[in-house]
Amino acid sequence: MGWMQRLFGGTDDAAPPPPPVAAEVAPVPAVADDDQDEADALLRQHAKRAIVLRPRRADSPLPVRASKFGGMPNLAGLDAWPVCPNCAEPLVFVLQLYAADFPAAWFPADTDFCRVFRCVAADCDGAGPQYDAVTLLSFLHVGDAEPVEPDAESFAADADDDVRECALAPIAIDELPLDDAPPELRAELLTTVPPSEWDALVAMWSPDGSSKLGGFPGWIQGGCVPVCTCGAEMGFFLQLASQEIDPEGEFSEAPGTWSSHGLMLGDVGTLYFFVCPECSPTAVQSVFECS
Numbered sequence: 240m241g242w243m244q245r246l247f248g249g250t251d252d253a254a255p256p257p258p259p260v261a262a263e264v265a266p267v268p269a270v271a272d273d274d275q276d277e278a279d280a281l282l283r284q285h286a287k288r289a290i291v292l293r294p295r296r297a298d299s300p301l302p303v304r305a306s307k308f309g310g311m312p313n314l315a316g317l318d319a320w321p322v323c324p325n326c327a328e329p330l331v332f333v334l335q336l337y338a339a340d341f342p343a344a345w346f347p348a349d350t351d352f353c354r355v356f357r358c359v360a361a362d363c364d365g366a367g368p369q370y371d372a373v374t375l376l377s378f379l380h381v382g383d384a385e386p387v388e389p390d391a392e393s394f395a396a397d398a399d400d401d402v403r404e405c406a407l408a409p410i411a412i413d414e415l416p417l418d419d420a421p422p423e424l425r426a427e428l429l430t431t432v433p434p435s436e437w438d439a440l441v442a443m444w445s446p447d448g449s450s451k452l453g454g455f456p457g458w459i460q461g462g463c464v465p466v467c468t469c470g471a472e473m474g475f476f477l478q479l480a481s482q483e484i485d486p487e488g489e490f491s492e493a494p495g496t497w498s499s500h501g502l503m504l505g506d507v508g509t510l511y512f513f514v515c516p517e518c519s520p521t522a523v524q525s526v527f528e529c530s
């Protein structure tokens with residue numbers, strides 16, 4: 240599929256097919272088909288696949304073994320409900336993801352499950368200068384093991400602070416931040432893409448700002464990728480957003496609210512988690528940005 244088709248309402252693997260268009264009203268491409276194919280091949284060569292999570296409020300409690308925001312987590316690998324390493328207050332469960340539910344996503348070697356907990360204690364000052372609050376991502380291998388349910392006492396947390404339980408309706412999209420693309424790539428693209436179409440092309444391929452796995456960070460402030468203590472550039476793994484907007488432009492909740500899950504990171508901020516591809520899955524760093 241050419242980029243012109245994507246731009247003007249083409250099909251997408253995960254999107255419903257568009258209504259048939261009569262031949263006489265089909266848009267006339269601004270560039271020749273050959274050029275479209277050439278530009279498309281070039282874009283795909285440099286693009287990365289992102290899985291946009293698209294949380295949707297659950298009507299009833301979801302299974303413990305489910306990829307989801309909020310609700311009852313699988314506490315596999317933990318002896319008890321986790322507490323903040325800084326203030327020792329119980330953490331709030333944010334989300335958990337099973338690799339099996341996202342075959343296109345990369346997980347660190349020997350892991351198939353990840354979980355995020357967050358400290359919401361008002362007087363916790365454990366966050367670094369980049370963070371809005373202590374928010375911890377961890378990886379685990381759970382295989383086919385039965386999930387470990389928290390006991391009723393520890394799960395009965397403060398409902399006001401809880402992340403609302405949401406099922407996920409993920410879709411895969413391809414992303415490429417063209418404004419930050421190497422000059423050679425831009426120059427090559429501009430040999431086939433008319434300058435008048437450039438801004439639309441940038442917008443179409445720009446990294447999504449919603450919660451997602453992989454792809455490119457949807458920076459709010461144009462942050463940079465952290466470097467691991469081993470010297471390797473870290474790999475972008477997960478983005479957690481306060482405001483969820485579908486790639487199709489739909490809000491995941493009624494207009495006037497930010498998201499289905501109700502997670503507010505700083506002032507409508509976004510957290511970006513990176514994992515070192517060379518070190519163990521505990522080599523995780525996060526970057527926080529808000530507008």
Ligand SMILES: [Zn+2]
Pocket residue numbers: 323324325326327328358359360363364365373
């Ligand atoms: Zn804390």
Ligand SMILES: [Zn+2]
Pocket residue numbers: 467468469470471515516517518522
């Ligand atoms: Zn490393």
